[in-house]
Amino acid sequence: MGEYITIGRHSVVKAENFAPGHRACLGCGEALAVRLACKALGDNVIIVNATGCMEVVSTQLPNTSWRVPWIHTLFENTAAVASGIEAGLKAMTRKGRRLSQDVTVVAMAGDGGTADIGLQALSGALERRHNFLYICFDNEAYMNTGIQRSSSTPYGASTTTSPAGKISIGQVSWKKNLPAIAAAHDIPYVATACPSYPFDLMTKVSKAAATKGPAYLHILSVCPTGWRHPADLTIRIGRLAVQTGVFPLYEVENGKYKLNVEPPKLKPVSDYLKLQGRFRHLSEDVINEIQQRVTAEYAKLKEKVASSLVHAGSQKDS
Amino acid sequence: MAKSEGELTWKDIEIGSIVTEPGSASQYRTGDWRTQRPVFDLDKCNKCGLCYIYCPEGCIYQNAEGYFEANLFYCKGCGICATECPKKVITMVEEEE
Amino acid sequence: MATKIGMEVSVAIGEAVKLANADVIAAYPITPQTHIVEHLAELVADGELDAEYVPVESEHSAMSACLGSAAAGARTFTATAGQGLELMHEVLYIASSMRLPVVMTVVNRALSAPISIWGDHADAMAVRDTGWIQIFTENGQEVVDNVLCAFRIAEDRRVLLPVMVHLDGFHLSHMIEPILLPEQGEVDQFLPPNQYPLPLDPNKPVTMGGFGPPYIYPEIKWAQEIKLRAAKEVILQVWQEFGDAFGRYYSPLEGYHSEGCQVLLLTMGSFSETAMAAIDKMRSEGKDVGLVRLRLWRPFPFDEIRQAVKNAEVLIVLDRAISFGGPGGPVCSEIRSALYQQDRKPKVIGFVGGLGGRDISASGFEEIVNRGMEIAEKTSRNEFEVFGVRE
Numbered sequence: 001m002g003e004y005i006t007i008g009r010h011s012v013v014k015a016e017n018f019a020p021g022h023r024a025c026l027g028c029g030e031a032l033a034v035r036l037a038c039k040a041l042g043d044n045v046i047i048v049n050a051t052g053c054m055e056v057v058s059t060q061l062p063n064t065s066w067r068v069p070w071i072h073t074l075f076e077n078t079a080a081v082a083s084g085i086e087a088g089l090k091a092m093t094r095k096g097r098r099l100s101q102d103v104t105v106v107a108m109a110g111d112g113g114t115a116d117i118g119l120q121a122l123s124g125a126l127e128r129r130h131n132f133l134y135i136c137f138d139n140e141a142y143m144n145t146g147i148q149r150s151s152s153t154p155y156g157a158s159t160t161t162s163p164a165g166k167i168s169i170g171q172v173s174w175k176k177n178l179p180a181i182a183a184a185h186d187i188p189y190v191a192t193a194c195p196s197y198p199f200d201l202m203t204k205v206s207k208a209a210a211t212k213g214p215a216y217l218h219i220l221s222v223c224p225t226g227w228r229h230p231a232d233l234t235i236r237i238g239r240l241a242v243q244t245g246v247f248p249l250y251e252v253e254n255g256k257y258k259l260n261v262e263p264p265k266l267k268p269v270s271d272y273l274k275l276q277g278r279f280r281h282l283s284e285d286v287i288n289e290i291q292q293r294v295t296a297e298y299a300k301l302k303e304k305v306a307s308s309l310v311h312a313g314s315q316k317d318s
Numbered sequence: 319m320a321k322s323e324g325e326l327t328w329k330d331i332e333i334g335s336i337v338t339e340p341g342s343a344s345q346y347r348t349g350d351w352r353t354q355r356p357v358f359d360l361d362k363c364n365k366c367g368l369c370y371i372y373c374p375e376g377c378i379y380q381n382a383e384g385y386f387e388a389n390l391f392y393c394k395g396c397g398i399c400a401t402e403c404p405k406k407v408i409t410m411v412e413e414e415e
Numbered sequence: 416m417a418t419k420i421g422m423e424v425s426v427a428i429g430e431a432v433k434l435a436n437a438d439v440i441a442a443y444p445i446t447p448q449t450h451i452v453e454h455l456a457e458l459v460a461d462g463e464l465d466a467e468y469v470p471v472e473s474e475h476s477a478m479s480a481c482l483g484s485a486a487a488g489a490r491t492f493t494a495t496a497g498q499g500l501e502l503m504h505e506v507l508y509i510a511s512s513m514r515l516p517v518v519m520t521v522v523n524r525a526l527s528a529p530i531s532i533w534g535d536h537a538d539a540m541a542v543r544d545t546g547w548i549q550i551f552t553e554n555g556q557e558v559v560d561n562v563l564c565a566f567r568i569a570e571d572r573r574v575l576l577p578v579m580v581h582l583d584g585f586h587l588s589h590m591i592e593p594i595l596l597p598e599q600g601e602v603d604q605f606l607p608p609n610q611y612p613l614p615l616d617p618n619k620p621v622t623m624g625g626f627g628p629p630y631i632y633p634e635i636k637w638a639q640e641i642k643l644r645a646a647k648e649v650i651l652q653v654w655q656e657f658g659d660a661f662g663r664y665y666s667p668l669e670g671y672h673s674e675g676c677q678v679l680l681l682t683m684g685s686f687s688e689t690a691m692a693a694i695d696k697m698r699s700e701g702k703d704v705g706l707v708r709l710r711l712w713r714p715f716p717f718d719e720i721r722q723a724v725k726n727a728e729v730l731i732v733l734d735r736a737i738s739f740g741g742p743g744g745p746v747c748s749e750i751r752s753a754l755y756q757q758d759r760k761p762k763v764i765g766f767v768g769g770l771g772g773r774d775i776s777a778s779g780f781e782e783i784v785n786r787g788m789e790i791a792e793k794t795s796r797n798e799f800e801v802f803g804v805r806e
Contacts, residue, residue: 005380007367016376019341020392021348024374027396032374046615048483049624059625061335061635062323063343069615071486072624073509077479080471084441084483084491085615087467091438092489095465097608103617121479124472198371224396232397232410235372328634328641333575334514335635336613337622 010199013039015067022065023057027231029222029238030054030137032195034108037135037219040205043068045104046089048082050113051075053144054137076117079125079134082107086130104209105132110221111152112142115176126185126214133208133215136178139223147226151176154246155293156286157278159226164281174293182216183252189215190252191260196222196238200249200260220247228277240272245298256308257301269294348375352395354410360385362407369399369408417601419593424555424582427594428494428520429454431562433464434602437518438489438609441469441480445499446532447584448522452494474499478506478517485515485577486623488614490566493517496584497524497531500538504545510577511546512639513623516569516611517577520562523684523735524584525771533772534584536684536736539712540745546639548578548646549713553687555592557710558582560663563602567653570609574646581712583685585772597661605660647714667716668723672698673705679727679761680784683709683746686733686769693780704784709746717753724754730761731787733780733802735769743767743799762791768802775803 004011017038024031034054049055049072058065059072073081086105092098107125109118114136122134141159142148149162153171158164162171183190189211193201201219208215222238224231241247245266251258269291273279282290321330332338363385370378370386377392378399388399400408422430428451432440440459442452458464467484471477477493484491495503500521510517523539525531539549548568552558558580565578582588597605613621627635651666658664671691673679682690687708694706707723707730709716724730734744742748747765754760764787769775775783783802790800 005367005370007371012367012371018376019344020375020377020389021341021344021346022375023346023348026351026394027398028374032372035374035376036371044617046487046617055624056626058343059337059622060343061625061627061631062326062331062337063346064337064339064622064625065341065343066622067340067620069617069620070622071483071615073479073482073513074505077476077482077506080476080479081483081486083469083471083476084439084480084485085487086483087439087441087469087480088484088487088489088491091465091467092487095438097438098488101617120472121476124476127472128469195372230397232401234374234396234398235402324630326631326634328638331631331635331638333613333642334512334623335625335627337625338613340620340622 013042015039017043017067018058019065019067023060024053025225025231027224027234029195029234030139031057032234033137033201033219033221036195036198036201037205038068040202041104041106041209044102045069045106046085048078048085048105048107050078050109050118052110052113053139054108056144075113077121078107078109078113078118079121082132082134083125083128083130086132106209107132107134109136110143111136111138111140112150115152115178116150123185126182126187126216129213131213133217135217135219137219137221139221139226141226143223143226152178156282156290158281159278169282169286179216179218179252186255187214187216188212188254192218192247192249194220194238194242194247194249196235197242197249197261204251226278229275233275237272237275240267240275243267244269244272245294246272248298248301250301250305256312257304258308259301259305266298347391349391349393352393352413354395354397354412355390355393356388356395356399356408357411358387359407359409362405364405366404368402368404372398372402374398417595417598419595421591422594423450423589423591424558425450425588426454427555427559427596428562429458430596431559432492433458434597434599435563435566435606436490437464437466437492439467439469439484439491440493441471441477441484441491442493443471443474443477443495443499445474445496447524447534447588448494448496448499450588451520451522474502475506478503478510481517482506482510482513482515485517485611486615488609488611490570490609491517492519494520494522496522497526497538500542501526504542507542507545507547514575515577516575516609518562518565518569518580519577520558520580520582522584522588523581531771532584534586535770535772536734539581540736540738543713543745546576546643547713548576548643548650549581550578551581551683551710551712552587553685553708554587555590555594556663558587559594559596560657560661560665563606564653564657567606568646568650570611571649572612574649576643576646581684587685601660605657643714647716650711665710667711667719669708669710670723671706671708673707673723676703676705676727678704678729678784678788679707679724679731680704680780681707681709681730681732681750683712684735686735686775689775689777690780693777693784696777697781697784715749715753720750720753721757724761725757725759727761729764729788729791731764731766731784733766733768733783737767737770747799764790765799766802767799773803779803
């Protein structure tokens, strides 16, 4: 048995560095994502966490759910703190003040702490090329403070600060494309993941952690409380997000796009939307609008994948 | 832990409120939260491990025979394992207490 | 053998940080601090200082990166001024409450609006309550010496608190002064390597920054206050050791012809140097007036203040910042509060002057003292007097 557990053809470490006893809601997709990420990261990490759901549910003083070094300071500075840790370790190792030991610095923040208030720090850290991994756990709103909208909230979703009302459909802007923003910084590795595809997620975490230089992972974190659905549907809804093309799973390695899960035919977005209370108010028209947008964005993504293959092909020939 | 959280004095606080005991929150019985609990009919189980992977608490474990069970100390009763199990091994049953 | 060299004070600060062998410098440029970070960048680029220079994208990120660096156990330095200090305001509280030893030189600059790059103490006064150890300096040598002391104080296991060294923008930062830089060997003896007791390290995992509900928050804050107060003893020890090693002794405040004076003037920062000239002149004219120069701002030196002024009749305090709609000068109001319960205390007269880099000459100080003595004779209905504003 040992330290690993076999699941199909996969070997997964048993250690739960994100220990049970945390106070996440029933069926929390983010807690699962963090748990799986920790399995892929192992013990040789330092985690920098933003203010948000995970920080609050895991570190109510005087206890902690973390079995690896972990620091939380503020909401918007995760990437900056991670930069400082990376710089400190680098300097101390070079000056012989600590044993040279590869430590992965991992920044973990929600969509709030990444897309909005934390965007500046993220951009700065990516531009400066720090050797670290930034994971955005995207539950599509400021969930910890009570489900307020973020720039990552999808079009038409009802949140407490973009509520569906008599004259409003809820969120009136389209979701900010954070992986594209990260990729625009020309970093070596960008990927999207979802815990409904756990082995894809864990592989990507490992790959991103091993990347020299900055890496960015965007993980869809299904939230029963905020998305308003029964707790047991978390995995199913995450799977539908991928199968409808709402949240495609892809990687961008040194600018080259690759789709990891390619359904032969995308399911209609309504399959995904109808399971969630936050979309319950949407009219047929708005759902069609969303469908058109998802179809168009998915097509753009496939173009990028195709052009990446062309370039790879031409490079092989020359 | 000697003192409960409500008994700690200012002198008991570590510098910067740093917590030095990894995973100390594991003493918190989140199992008290649940209103329903998973019941495993292990005859149907093919040991695929998906329930283990999908549990947000990480409270499902593999027993000596290789079958999977939920640690009720932590299980919040979310029902993900029951919904995702391909063999319908798990049924969610109302908690009586 | 160390020799005095004429150099810009900002550049001297960079040299001090190099002598201290800092590991990480994470800073964002802002006038009038720029020469500090520029010189440090040069030292790193030339390999003279082995440090990671992190050119962050804002002051908020500068202090945040410092948090991370200090938490990893690295010797960490940054510098800022005015608006920059304000932008990192919330992060300052984190550094002190999480007990992370960061050293920062603040080149005191006025706060907008209107935008002013010139020096006053508004930025420092806005961060009084952040829990940092704060030292004001009067001349270039003091800055260099106190930067070295700051690392020693901050990283001391009994302290583990961040330290601000304040210097006046332009009036001190951009002055060319004769500076005696200690030898590297001497500094190495005085300043041992940083050994943060509970760093972020996979070999011994810790959790930093958990959240504190009402059942625990007050205890945590009180522990922080006790530690800041206790730091004073370490500060005095370090200053004593510094003096023993380098021959220059510092104390929480220093008197200048202040023994037994009827009238005392109190200043903080580079004004003290000009004030000394004014005091000399007034004394030569037979006036019984002396100067108290305040250096340790936080933790506030209650005992030393009370001792220094207890026999005076009048204490005139000059502030270089104003607390709008309040009691005027922050330093003056804190001193009044410190003296309130004393049996014997002088009349405390407050002046606010020198805002936004407005200079006060030696004759200006004479006017302040004379006016202060006048006010002390009668009872003033004003909390404070503003000095040098055209009406």
